[in-house]
Amino acid sequence: MSLELKQVAIGLAHRPLFEPVSLTVAAGKVFSLMGPSGCGKSTLLSFVAGTLGEQFDARGDILLDGQPLQGVPVEKRRVGILFQDPLLFPHMTVLENMMFAAPAGAQAGKKQKAQAALESIGLQQCAGYYPRQLSGGQAARVSLLRTLAAEPCALLLDEPFSKLDRETRAHFRALVFTTIAQRNIPAILVTHDEDDIADRNRVLHLTHQTVHS
Helix, strand or coil: CCEEEEEEEEEECCEECCCCEEEEECCCCEEEEECCCCCCHHHHHHHHHCCCCCCEEEEEEEEECCEECCCCCHHHCCEEEECCCCCCCCCCCHHHHHHHHCCCCCHHHHHHHHHHHHHHCCCHHHCCCCHHHCCHHHHHHHHHHHHHHCCCCEEEEECCCCCCCHHHHHHHHHHHHHHHHHHCCCEEEECCCHHHCCCCCCEEECCCCCCCC
C-alpha cells in the first residue's frame, strides 16, 4: 500500500499556492510537509482527502495503492485525517465516538473492537466518559483511535501534535508513528516543528505564498 502524488498543483484566484508536488509515501512510513502558514500545506491535505473547496483549482494525480482517487467520494477514499483539535462529538461518550466511526456491522462487534482498542492504550476506564471529561492527551489518543476505527488505507496528519504540552506531545507523537508502522499504512504529516519529523529523508518544504491555506 502506497500513497503517491504526481505533479499536484493547487491555485486560488488563478494564483498558484506552491510549486507542483510529486512524492511517494510507502506503507508504514510518514512523509512530512513543512513551510510557513499560508503556503498551502493544509490545502494540499484537503485535496488528498477529497474535501478541497470549490474555490480552489487543482490538477495532478493522487494514487492510493496504484488506484486514482480523483472522482472518488470522500467516504469511499479510505483516507483518515487527524487535525489540531480532536473534534470528538461532545454528545457522545468515548465508546460511542469510536463505534460511530467504525464500518457498518453488528453493534456488538463494533463495541468489542472499540473496547479492545481503548484497552490497548490504557484508556479502557474512559469508555463511558464524554469528551469534556478527558485531558488533552487522552482526547488526542481517542481521536486517533476513532480515525483508525474507520480502517483507513492512508492517514493525513494536519498538525495533530501542536496543541499538546511538550511531554504529552512526545508521547502522542511516538504513539502515532508506531501505530502507522504497525498498521503498515502511508501517512503525510503537516507540521511547523522540526521535532515532529519522523524521517529526515522524507521531508518537503513548501514555499511561502500570500494566499492562506
